[in-house]
Amino acid sequence: MNFLDESQIMWRDSVDRMMTDTITREYIRQCDQGREYPYDGYAKLAAADYMRLLIPEENGGHGGTIFDYALMCEGLGKYGFDFATCVLVPTFTAMNIVKFGSEDQQARYLEAFMSGRIRFSISISEPSAGSDAASTRTRAWRDGDHYVIKGQKLWCSGAAARDVVIAMLVRTDPDAPKHKGLSVLLVPNDTPGLEIRRLPTLSRRATGTTEIFIDEARVPVSQLLGREGQGWEIITDHLELERIAVAAAYVGNAQTAVSDALVYAHERVQFDRPIFDFQVIKHMLADMQTHVDAARLLVYRAAELASRHQPCSGEVAMAKLFASETLQTVSRNGMQILGGHSMLPEADMERYFREGMQSTIGGGTSQIQRSIIAKSMTAKVARS
Numbered sequence: 593m594n595f596l597d598e599s600q601i602m603w604r605d606s607v608d609r610m611m612t613d614t615i616t617r618e619y620i621r622q623c624d625q626g627r628e629y630p631y632d633g634y635a636k637l638a639a640a641d642y643m644r645l646l647i648p649e650e651n652g653g654h655g656g657t658i659f660d661y662a663l664m665c666e667g668l669g670k671y672g673f674d675f676a677t678c679v680l681v682p683t684f685t686a687m688n689i690v691k692f693g694s695e696d697q698q699a700r701y702l703e704a705f706m707s708g709r710i711r712f713s714i715s716i717s718e719p720s721a722g723s724d725a726a727s728t729r730t731r732a733w734r735d736g737d738h739y740v741i742k743g744q745k746l747w748c749s750g751a752a753a754r755d756v757v758i759a760m761l762v763r764t765d766p767d768a769p770k771h772k773g774l775s776v777l778l779v780p781n782d783t784p785g786l787e788i789r790r791l792p793t794l795s796r797r798a799t800g801t802t803e804i805f806i807d808e809a810r811v812p813v814s815q816l817l818g819r820e821g822q823g824w825e826i827i828t829d830h831l832e833l834e835r836i837a838v839a840a841a842y843v844g845n846a847q848t849a850v851s852d853a854l855v856y857a858h859e860r861v862q863f864d865r866p867i868f869d870f871q872v873i874k875h876m877l878a879d880m881q882t883h884v885d886a887a888r889l890l891v892y893r894a895a896e897l898a899s900r901h902q903p904c905s906g907e908v909a910m911a912k913l914f915a916s917e918t919l920q921t922v923s924r925n926g927m928q929i930l931g932g933h934s935m936l937p938e939a940d941m942e943r944y945f946r947e948g949m950q951s952t953i954g955g956g957t958s959q960i961q962r963s964i965i966a967k968s969m970t971a972k973v974a975r976s
């Protein structure tokens with residue numbers, strides 16, 4: 593991709609060196625195998641100011657563009673999407689606090705986030721609220737100068753780690769229309785009344801994803817993000833950023849799946865020749881790299897449009913859809929090329945394959961992305 597400018601190339605290469613030399617492939621594999629949150633890797637990235645990239649300069653950040661951020665996400669996904677999520681997910685809430693947070697919340701949380709002392713999780717989903725996220729049932733009501741929360745959340749990634757504040761979507765007005773009665777509360781994960789259980793999922797084994805049982809947990813009213821009733825607006829405000837970020841990380845992960853398969857195809861000898869010499873394997877690899885390059889171009893287009901504050905919901909959905917399906921396809925083909933060896937954790941391909949299986953679900957399923965694309969196509973026809 594030689595249309596990146598010099599500073600973008602330097603940034604991309606510096607993230608790549610950070611992953612290869614400092615974080616390392618072995619560390620990420622070990623966290624996955626042990627289902628251990630990557631505290632050490634997270635701390636190294638925070639010390640190198642990665643959390644500051646997107647935060648505006650007036651809030652102590654570096655004021656980078658969404659394109660810069662996409663390049664970072666691509667690099668962070670290099671050895672597995674799961675590792676990238678431990679950095680990506682907190683950033684979405686940090687950006688919500690930049691936009692909707694009170695002065696007090698910005699003072700308490702932004703520098704603490706950028707220096708790596710606290711992280712954020714996002715809790716939208718519930719047992720009966722998946723793609724239909726606004727059907728939130730978890731209730732919160734005022735009691736003096738506190739909110740009391742009662743309900744159950746599901747799939748809250750990273751919530752069981754140390755020093756986490758959960759941005760929790762709750763229903764504060766059960767009588768208001770579905771999307772209007774929602775609010776976001778910032779709930780520290782050690783708040784009494786929360787029971788957070790890690791789930792034994794196929795992927796996201798290191799960052800972890802959780803279910804949360806909430807039995808009359810209390811937080812001060814100062815933990816309300818934005819206004820009461822503004823919850824849906826806040827949550828949907830970061831969705832474009834989230835989808836660009838995850839799509840970029842899928843591309844980073846997919847590229848490694850292709851590169852690993854290519855190396856293996858050259859090294860593995862059967863019938864007295866490297867398996868790369870068989871045309872069927874060569875063509876598989878050619879198709880895999882073509883898919884990854886196409887996914888990368890879609891991500892860069894979406895990130896470029898978002899950096900220029902252009903409307904781009906359709907382009908972002910295309911990037912998320914194609915990049916996730918690409919990770920799934922190339923990791924599955926990578927398994928085939930690696931043969932029996934692919935089944936072993938040290939080959940990493942089974943991890944990429946597991947990441948691929950969740951990538952078309954988390955962050956909005958492929959079916960939902962297709963609906964968004966169709967809607968934006970219809971809107972364009974109506975305008976022309």
Ligand SMILES: Cc1cc2nc3c(=O)[nH]c(=O)nc-3n(C[C@H](O)[C@H](O)[C@H](O)COP(=O)(O)OP(=O)(O)OC[C@H]3O[C@@H](n4cnc5c(N)ncnc54)[C@H](O)[C@@H]3O)c2cc1C
Nearest residue numbers: 714715716717722723747748749796801954955956957959
């Ligand atoms: C590993 C992992 C981590 C996650 N992390 C988080 C997190 O940190 N915070 C959080 O809040 N959530 C998180 N999620 C939840 C995720 O956002 C949901 O899983 C996702 O939105 C889909 O919801 P669902 O699983 O309930 O599936 P459902 O919505 O029940 O969908 C089931 C199937 O029906 C299809 N479907 C549903 N509605 C439609 C429709 N209108 N048109 C066509 N098809 C439809 C879906 O595409 C899917 O194929 C995570 C999920 C996973 C797997």
